[in-house]
Amino acid sequence: MKTNNQNLRDTMNLDPTDIKLLKLLQEDATLSNKELAEKLYKSIAAVHERVKKLKKAGYIKKTVAILDRNKIGIGLISFSQVFLKNHTFEALNEFEREVSKFPEVMECYQMAGSYDFMLRIATKDMEAYHKFLRHKLAVLPQVNTVQTYFVLSETKSETAYHF
Amino acid sequence: MKTNNQNLRDTMNLDPTDIKLLKLLQEDATLSNKELAEKLYKSIAAVHERVKKLKKAGYIKKTVAILDRNKIGIGLISFSQVFLKNHTFEALNEFEREVSKFPEVMECYQMAGSYDFMLRIATKDMEAYHKFLRHKLAVLPQVNTVQTYFVLSETKSETAYHF
DNA sequence: TGTGAAAGGGTTATTAT
């Protein structure tokens, strides 16, 4: 099974129809096979088959609803640059594992350059961020320093890649 | 119409079922009303009605497919801190408007603190990033300096908020 | 791979409670 999947992923080639399909679905995943078929000048069955393949091959990782974060009480986004005390394999791994468990951490990236990790953090407000920093992030034994920048306003927030 | 919508948005209160619904859909928007109804111990019609309301009221902004960016040839993510030459209302607005048009810019945030904007940029590779910087971003007349940090690896990437 | 048709299931509007 594992081998099969891997083979599919590595060998699958996207034709122009697949690319259009992916572009449409990453903008609006509620499009029905019928609607997609019309836009692509293909039959419903053909579209259905392609979408199934693209999912199986891992091109489509998941389909999700994007919520209005302010309406659900997520009022503060911040970016934290985290410097670790040391850069052993174990320290990096352990930090990644632990920090990924925090629900406030939406994204975690290991960075090239002057700091080690960049986190995008979503909290209700400044007080919630403060608690997160004091009781969760700063408490991790691998962490040396944390530098946080707060978002004033969100101008663009896109999930669809241009390719 | 506009007034109606606005009223709906501002006055709608979420009960525990709405919250569970939103949480389920932001993890997996392919769940059918039937599946949601089973998980929430409600009727299909009730779930259908709630989802419709939550969309209309703007809680659910859109539903999208999340693609595997490496498979579609987006190999480089970078964060750019952008400092503007001046901070007039017009300069800020004009920068936001122009930078949002670039497909490489996935996210644009105005920041509190020492720099003005934070961009998350997605490109095929370093060469594509370089072209973007030289011919698009650095060319904007409002831009003073750009400091870019490159992502080595993505440890966590989540679209679902914890609320 | 793509097509068209058939069967089954899901979605949606309507009704009533």
Add this chain to the structure above:
DNA sequence: ATAATAACCCTTTCACA
């Protein structure tokens, strides 16, 4: 606000090109 019904549309599969 929820439940039940019915009509409709969509998804899914299959035989065939």
